[in-house]
Amino acid sequence: MSGKLYAVGVGPGDPDLLTLKAIKIIKNADCIACPESHGEPGIAYGIAKEAVPEITSKELLLLDFPMRKDDLFDAHKKAAEQIIHYLSLGKNVAFLTLGDPGIYSTFFYIAAMIKKQGYEIEVISGITSFSAASAKLKLPLSLGDESLMITSGKYCESEGTLVIMKAGKKLKEIKEKAFARNKHIYLVENIGMPDEKVYFDSQSIPDEAGYFSLVIVK
Template sequence: MDGMLYAVGVGPGDPDLLTLKAVKVLEKADIIACPAKENKPGIAYTIASQACPAILSKETLTLDFPMSKGNLNDAHNSAADKIIDELRSGKNVVFLTLGDPGFYSTFSYISDRIKKSGYNIEIINGIPSFCAAAAKIGCSIAEGEEPVLITTGEYVPFAGTLIIMKAGSRLKELKAEIKNSGKAAYLIENCGMQGEAVYYDVDSIPEKAGYFSIIIVKPSHN
């Protein structure tokens, strides 16, 4: 009998934010698959292992996904093939991903390949980083019929709440655009992780920050 693939979102960084369902799936998994660098399990594995130490004794399948914007088809196909080999042998595999598997996740690049090969996938959703970031600053993302727009590294004039993901590399430009808009903004860097930093106004936001940086822009009356 073929194995089952589970995509598990580990949340934004705090191990306490893994769901109970995620932990139960991790406990029964045969193999833990995760993005890695130089064959060393990455951040998602570190977070999951703190919430569920049982995975430390399980077989780990490390998958290399280069951090570049070029053609990554070879890397995605290789990762899918490695997972399929384990499923074919009857093993249940958990693929770990930061945040949620359906939100800017590496998993989305390989899931279609695995489905087309006839294997079943169950997605265990995680807490998205922007939800944790909003909770960190005590901010409501939206109220009533207020709209929400999510972008990556881009400021867009918008009447509701604007969430800018992966903002770290463009902070100087983003700060200028937000100041011109007259709106309120917050920066949350490394939410729930080591090195977490929170900035509560545009002027205090630095001009450089790491990859895991989120800006929440709110209408000034909020």
């Protein structure tokens, strides 16, 4: 009997934000798959480990995803083959993702390849970084008929609230465009992590920040 692949969203950083279902799946999984960083388990694994210490007793499959986009297809293919090996042995695999698997996650590239081979897949949703940032700022993302737009790394015209994920390298440009349109922006860097930084004042936001930087434009 084949194993089952689970995509498990571990939330943005705070281990207390893992859902009960995510914890249950991690505890019951035979193998934990996650991106590696310099040969070690990545951020998602560290978050899950704090919430589910017994994860360290599981088989661990480290997946290598290069930063260059032109190398990603081969990396996705290799990761799919590695996961299929465990599934073919009847082992259930939990693939850990930051935030929610459906928001800018690598998982679905790999899942498409695995699904073609006939294996069963289930997605466990997680709390998104922008939901956590909204709570931290005590700022509603949308009210009434207000629209909500989510983008990655760029400013887009929006009559409602604009959320820009992975905004760190584009902050100067985002600030200039928001200022020209008389918009107020908020920045949350590394939400839920030990080095979290929150900026309520547009004027105090730096011109550049880290990869996990999220901007809310109101």
